[in-house]
Amino acid sequence: MKKKYISSGAPASVIEYVRSLGYEVSLVEAGGDILSPVSSHPDIRMCRLGISDDAPIVFAEAGELGTEYPEDIRYNACCTGKYFIHKLKETSPRLLSRARELGMELIDVKQGYARCSCVPVDENSIITYDQGIAHTCQKLGLNVLAVSPGHVNLPGYETGFIGGTAGAFDDEILLAGNVINHPDGEMIIRFIEERGKRIKYFKDFPLTDIGSVI
Secondary structure, three states: OOOEEEOOOOOHHHHHHHOOOOOOEEEEEEOOOOOOHHHHHHHHHEOOOOOOOOOEEEOOOOOOOOOOOOOOOOOOOEEEOOOEEEEEEOOHHHHHHHHHHHHOOOEEEEOOOOOHHHHEOOOEEEEEEHHHHHHHHOHHHHHOOOOOOOOOOOOOOOOOOHHHHHEEEEOOEEEEEEEEHOOOOOHHHHHHHHHHOEEOOOOOOOEOOOEEEE
């Protein structure tokens, strides 16, 4: 059975929806090496090297992560399968080596929280609020939808990040919360659908950074 990793703190409706698609759900529990409330976020503890269900996942090993930046961003790369987007000097050497083995094109950006900042939509397309990522990726030929920052809940923080709401499936993009209430909600939906993907969102709670569905 295919598996997805979701924070144990994610809304129950998100967890149950992913299970309804036929996935085994592995809940990521909070741990001692990362600050709460993001310590249960999958996108801090692992990286899927692509958006397909078959893309390999590299997991952080003991001692690789820490409570302070940049020790908490080692695995927070945005990966479309074709592209690997991260602050490369801070990427886990193990993760970087695996990306190179897979022949991924490495894109160096200033934003260490690249996965939190981006929704990978397909091999060549991302959604991001980060202007630096948007500019760099557009120059390299990616399709980029730049959206307004903020408008995402993350308990304990002033704001969460759009990428942290998202999960990529083979033919669907999931956003945890009501994307309609985002100032660019209609553009986000249109951008995803124009790339042949369905979109799933949840009208009963605001867009919420759950650390991605990996």
